[in-house]
Amino acid sequence: MTEFSVVIPTYNRENRIEAAIESVLKQDGAGEYFKLKEIIVIDDCSTDNTEKVIETFREKEAGQLQKSGTKLIYYRLDRNSGPGKARNVGAEMAKSKFIAFQDSDDLWFPQKLKEMSLFMVENPGADLYSHFYEAELAGDRRVLVDAPAMDDYFEELAKRNLVGAPTVVVKRDAFLSIDGFDEDMRALEDWDFALRFAYEHRIIFVPKVLMEVDLVGEGVSSSAGNYYDARCRLIAKNKKILMERDLFRTAVERLLKNAEEKGILNEVGQILESYLV
Numbered sequence: 001m002t003e004f005s006v007v008i009p010t011y012n013r014e015n016r017i018e019a020a021i022e023s024v025l026k027q028d029g030a031g032e033y034f035k036l037k038e039i040i041v042i043d044d045c046s047t048d049n050t051e052k053v054i055e056t057f058r059e060k061e062a063g064q065l066q067k068s069g070t071k072l073i074y075y076r077l078d079r080n081s082g083p084g085k086a087r088n089v090g091a092e093m094a095k096s097k098f099i100a101f102q103d104s105d106d107l108w109f110p111q112k113l114k115e116m117s118l119f120m121v122e123n124p125g126a127d128l129y130s131h132f133y134e135a136e137l138a139g140d141r142r143v144l145v146d147a148p149a150m151d152d153y154f155e156e157l158a159k160r161n162l163v164g165a166p167t168v169v170v171k172r173d174a175f176l177s178i179d180g181f182d183e184d185m186r187a188l189e190d191w192d193f194a195l196r197f198a199y200e201h202r203i204i205f206v207p208k209v210l211m212e213v214d215l216v217g218e219g220v221s222s223s224a225g226n227y228y229d230a231r232c233r234l235i236a237k238n239k240k241i242l243m244e245r246d247l248f249r250t251a252v253e254r255l256l257k258n259a260e261e262k263g264i265l266n267e268v269g270q271i272l273e274s275y276l277v
Contacts, residue, residue: 002117003035004169005094009086010104011044014053021057021072023107029114030068036113037096038071041104042086045077084181084189087165091175099175103166105214112210116169119206127174127201128194130167131210138215145213147205154198158247159254163194163203164213174201182237187230192238199241228268231255236275 006024010017021039030036043050054074058065065072075093077086083103091099100116102108112131120129132146147153147162156162168190178196181189197203235242235251242248252272259268 001033001035002098002120003037003096004098004100004113005037005096005172006039006100006102007087007090007094008039008041008102008104009044009083009090010041010046010050011080011083011086012046012048012050013104014046014048014050017041017050017104018053018057020102020104020106021054022061023110024102025061025064025068025070025072026110027108027113028110029117030070033114034117036068036070038073038094040073040075040090040093042090043074043076044082044086045080051076082183082186082189083165084185084193085183088180088183091172091180094172097172098169099172100169101165101167103213106166106211108166108211109209115208115210116206119204120169123204125202126204128163128168128170128197128203129206130163130169130203131206131208133164133167133211133213134209135213135215144209146207149205149207151202152198153203154195154245155247155250157191157195157198158242158245158251161188161191161194162205163190165190165193166211166213170197185230185233187226188234191231192234195234195238196241199245228255228259228264229271232268232272232275235272239276 008020024039027036041054051074058072077089087101116129132144135143135145137143153162178200181193185192235255239248242251256265256269259265
């Protein structure tokens with residue numbers, strides 16, 4: 001039976017963290033198809049009542065936690081360091097072979113871990129499993145984020161982000177082997193991680209939508225300035241491995257084409273040049 005440690009980074013999400021944890025704890029098929037060993041909440045030095053909310057949730061769900069044999073662990077960082085750092089700390093603490101990441105403002109569908117477990121048993125040849133998801137955008141718009149079936153996703157990841165952090169189930173040893181998330185990146189750290197991971201390890205997608213992701217809020221990736229700055233940095237810092245696969249030009253061309261469509265080609269070009277110097 002596949003055993004999971006779930007890592008949830010959070011920062012000032014007192015109004016949403018309970019629902020995120022609940023969507024993990026109350027997964028269909030727990031104990032039959034998979035074992036939920038622990039839920040590790042890493043508080044990135046919140047200034048709200050996040051800790052109290054989690055304590056109250058633990059008391060309220062004590063019976064469910066005991067019945068499932070799941071530990072709910074709360075750990076607070078001593079300073080705000082970003083989601084990459086929080087996820088890395090949680091991964092270091094995790095005791096299971098497989099780590100699943102969740103975000104504190106998103107919800108898993110009830111069948112997610114069951115579907116992932118069944119798929120992993122049938123397709124054991126990967127170090128990271130992801131799945132399709134539906135993203136909620138401003139103006140009541142929704143978009144499906146999926147991926148074609150292929151053996152190597154590195155080229156596709158050089159062009160676009162396919163792997164959202166809360167869709168990831170990854171072997172802990174493989175995660176640690178590439179040093180996890182870049183803790184200096186405050187936006188697109190999931191894309192950077194997936195690109196570096198795909199360079200060395202195999203990724204497989206479960207071809208099902210298993211969660212909703214909220215992109216309406218004012219997250220670190222929500223502003224165009226943060227997004228394009230992070231994307232330029234991602235390309236520059238991964239220049240070596242992109243060039244080894246003859247994909248550096250492809251990544252740059254896709255970036256500049258997107259920037260041109262937004263009417264900010266010159267600005268983005270200057271940012272990229274500054275990172276490549």
